[in-house]
Amino acid sequence: MRCEACRRARASLRGFSMDLCEDCFIRIYRRRVFHVIKAYSLVGRGDRVAVALSGGKDSVVALKMLKEYGADVFAYHINLGIPGYSDEMESISREFAAELGVEIHVTSLREEYGFRVVDIEGRKACSACGAVKRYLMNRVPRELGATKVATGHNMDDILEFFLKNLLSGNYAWNRKLVPHNPSEHPLVLPRIRPLFEVGERETLAYALLTDLPVRADRCPLAKFSGWKEIIYEIERKKKNFRVQLIRSVRELAAHMPGEGTVWRECTVCGEPTSREVCAFCSLRARVDAHD
Ligand code: SF4
Numbered sequence: 001m002r003c004e005a006c007r008r009a010r011a012s013l014r015g016f017s018m019d020l021c022e023d024c025f026i027r028i029y030r031r032r033v034f035h036v037i038k039a040y041s042l043v044g045r046g047d048r049v050a051v052a053l054s055g056g057k058d059s060v061v062a063l064k065m066l067k068e069y070g071a072d073v074f075a076y077h078i079n080l081g082i083p084g085y086s087d088e089m090e091s092i093s094r095e096f097a098a099e100l101g102v103e104i105h106v107t108s109l110r111e112e113y114g115f116r117v118v119d120i121e122g123r124k125a126c127s128a129c130g131a132v133k134r135y136l137m138n139r140v141p142r143e144l145g146a147t148k149v150a151t152g153h154n155m156d157d158i159l160e161f162f163l164k165n166l167l168s169g170n171y172a173w174n175r176k177l178v179p180h181n182p183s184e185h186p187l188v189l190p191r192i193r194p195l196f197e198v199g200e201r202e203t204l205a206y207a208l209l210t211d212l213p214v215r216a217d218r219c220p221l222a223k224f225s226g227w228k229e230i231i232y233e234i235e236r237k238k239k240n241f242r243v244q245l246i247r248s249v250r251e252l253a254a255h256m257p258g259e260g261t262v263w264r265e266c267t268v269c270g271e272p273t274s275r276e277v278c279a280f281c282s283l284r285a286r287v288d289a290h291d
């Protein structure tokens with residue numbers, strides 16, 4: 001079978017709803033990511049972008065793409081203290097940043113705050129972990145001089161969030177499912193998502209084809225949701241389903257009601273929050289209470 005893009009080389013993989021040769025796949029992948037960076041003004045003059053580098057393939061590719069685009073980037077890694085996982089992710093992140101010639105900053109949750117994600121009781125691991133990451137990924141990069149934070153969320157992650165929010169009635173949360181999420185507070189950095197129009201499998205294939213580090217195992221605390229399989233199943237029957245849906249998700253976001261956050265200062269750490277004590281300080285208090 002011939003590649004559907006160049007019509008010369010033999011097609012060896014499927015991506016973007018097409019049978020492609022390796023060269024065309026790499027070219028189309030880069031073009032899609034660069035299109036998102038440019039079309040949604042993810043990076044502007046004077047921006048210094050902190051890339052949340054977990055060590056997983058998505059964040060690795062996001063960092064590489066932004067660097068190749070010419071953005072002023074540095075990597076930020078959080079060691080969450082998950083046994084059999086976090087130390088290896090930190091090593092991968094440090095090695096990859098060094099290979100790419102990018103500065104990296106690491107926060108060890110255990111060394112700097114005295115607890116690990118697995119020490120938090122009474123709350124689902126991913127929900128507690130998400131709160132820790134949201135807090136540190138804003139505060140630390142901001143203190144290091146970043147103007148934006150980039151994450152490796154890909155198209156399939158966003159579609160999964162969208163469907164879950166829709167079914168649970170959390171419509172307002174869909175407002176944030178855009179490639180460039182502006183700041184709502186002077187101390188909250190805007191979030192950007194360069195992989196907004198490329199999916200998980202395409203990102204994995206890109207990482208493998210370009211010899212980027214890909215760790216086989218996922219976080220041992222990750223739960224399998226099945227949503228991505230459903231999304232791919234539909235795409236098998238409906239060409240370009242994912243990219244059409246993600247563009248609708250982006251357009252719909254502007255019509256979603258805002259959450260009307262009333263900002264205040266956390267009485268413990270002073271960071272912006274909608275509550276008296278921010279989610280991070282509440283988690284720390286919860287860990288201290290169990291000690
Ligand atoms: Fe954290 Fe859950 Fe992701 Fe593991 S899977 S890193 S616990 S959010």
Ligand code: ZN
Pocket residue numbers: 266267268269270271277278279280281282
């Ligand atoms: Zn706080």
